[in-house]
Amino acid sequence: MRMPPVVASRLRATDVRHFAGDSTFHQVARAVCTADAAIARKELPECWAMAERIHDEFWRSEPPRRVVDVAAGHGLLGWFLLALCYQARAPLPVVYAVDERMPSSAGKIRDSFGEAFPRLRAQHRYIVGDARDVEATSDTLVAGLHACGGLSDIVIDVALEGSSALALVPCCHSTKISHDAAAAAKVGLDEAIDAARARRLAAAGWAVERDVLCSREITPKNGLILGRPPSVSVGEARPLYPRSLPPLSFGWRGVVRGS
Ligand SMILES: C[S@@+](CC[C@H](N)C(=O)[O-])C[C@H]1O[C@@H](n2cnc3c(N)ncnc32)[C@H](O)[C@@H]1O
Numbered sequence: 001m002r003m004p005p006v007v008a009s010r011l012r013a014t015d016v017r018h019f020a021g022d023s024t025f026h027q028v029a030r031a032v033c034t035a036d037a038a039i040a041r042k043e044l045p046e047c048w049a050m051a052e053r054i055h056d057e058f059w060r061s062e063p064p065r066r067v068v069d070v071a072a073g074h075g076l077l078g079w080f081l082l083a084l085c086y087q088a089r090a091p092l093p094v095v096y097a098v099d100e101r102m103p104s105s106a107g108k109i110r111d112s113f114g115e116a117f118p119r120l121r122a123q124h125r126y127i128v129g130d131a132r133d134v135e136a137t138s139d140t141l142v143a144g145l146h147a148c149g150g151l152s153d154i155v156i157d158v159a160l161e162g163s164s165a166l167a168l169v170p171c172c173h174s175t176k177i178s179h180d181a182a183a184a185a186k187v188g189l190d191e192a193i194d195a196a197r198a199r200r201l202a203a204a205g206w207a208v209e210r211d212v213l214c215s216r217e218i219t220p221k222n223g224l225i226l227g228r229p230p231s232v233s234v235g236e237a238r239p240l241y242p243r244s245l246p247p248l249s250f251g252w253r254g255v256v257r258g259s
Contacts, residue, residue: 010038024087027116028080035112037105039074042218049214050145050224051080054167055088057226063091064141064165070131070155071147072097075106075124079113082120092119093141097126098134131155136162138229146221148172156197159227160204166227169213170194194223205230 008015011029013036019029025048032039058064063085069078078095085092097106106126114121131154136142142164144155152170159166173190183192198208206227213224 009041011041011044012036012038024083028083028113031079031112031116032076032109034116035105035108037074037108039076039105039109043074043076045214045218047076047080047145049218050077050143050167050169051084053213053224053226054081054141054143055084055090057167058141058165059085059088059090064093064139065091066136066140067093067095068134068136068140068142068158068164069095069097070134070142070144070158071151072099072126073106073146074103074109075099075126076109077143077145078124079109079117079120082123083113083117086117086120092123095124096134097124098129098131099126100128100130102126102128131158134158136164138163140164142166142168144168144170146171146219149174150177152197153177156201156227159229160201160206163229165229166201166206166225168197168225168227169221170197170223170225171221190221190223194225198225201225201227 011033013034015033016030019026019033028048029044032044067078067081069075072078075097078097082092082095110124110126113124131151136158140162142155142159142162144152144167146169147155149172152168155168156166158164170193173193175189177193179189179193179196183195187195194210198210202208206229209226211224211226213222216222
């Protein structure tokens with residue numbers, strides 16, 4: 001995917017002219033522009049790279065039935081992923097975009113994508129809530145793109161507790177996050193924190209891969225952590241990670257405990 005030379009830093013309806021092609025990327029870019037939600041230009045290649053990578057990695061066999069995009073912001077990642085699945089005639093997941101705030105842009109994006117891709121409208125659901133309350137299961141992919149600071153660790157908690165696959169791009173690394181100071185002095189703070197995150201997943205039995213999502217020109221916070229849970233044997237519906245509750249399709253801790 002190559003970004004055309006869009007001049008403005010924020011995408012507006014008039015920018016559709018830059019994306020006149022038939023490719024899925026151009027189709028989703030037109031939907032973003034048509035929303036006229038002043039989405040930062042860099043979000044387009046960034047979210048697209050994440051959606052493509054998730055699709056390449058997790059739709060090869062046994063695609064997840066649900067995707068929880070934690071800290072979803074505008075909700076773009078879910079729409080892009082759905083468009084890729086649709087184009088590939090692959091099974092469509094239900095995407096839950098979860099954020100503690102739903103920006104007005106997310107409503108405009110929903111309307112615009114709903115019009116451009118009517119088949120996808122029902123597959124994308126925006127939920128306003130705290131990341132800590134997300135309850136995922138083994139057929140869920142937990143995604144977090146630029147989950148700030150300790151939010152990345154919450155995204156990992158959600159994946160571990162749900163025995164869920166994980167795709168995470170952390171950001172806003174800070175000394176407030178628990179880290180090994182000696183390692184940080186040696187390899188840098190970002191690397192020390194993310195390496196410890198990867199080790200935590202691996203210690204719980206997850207197959208972990210670390211990579212670069214996209215070029216640093218698009219975003220300097222481009223470190224990607226992919227995790228696959230220990231496989232669940234055929235006919236085994238329960239997550240492997242120890243938990244006291246039976247698995248639900250998708251829920252909120254408060255709702256589950258109260259019911
Ligand atoms: C840097 S933005 C990333 C947005 C989006 N993933 C993207 O890449 O464009 C971080 C998002 O995390 C959300 N957020 C912060 N703390 C949260 C929490 N505890 N639960 C849910 N969302 C949270 C913010 O509202 C914000 O939308």
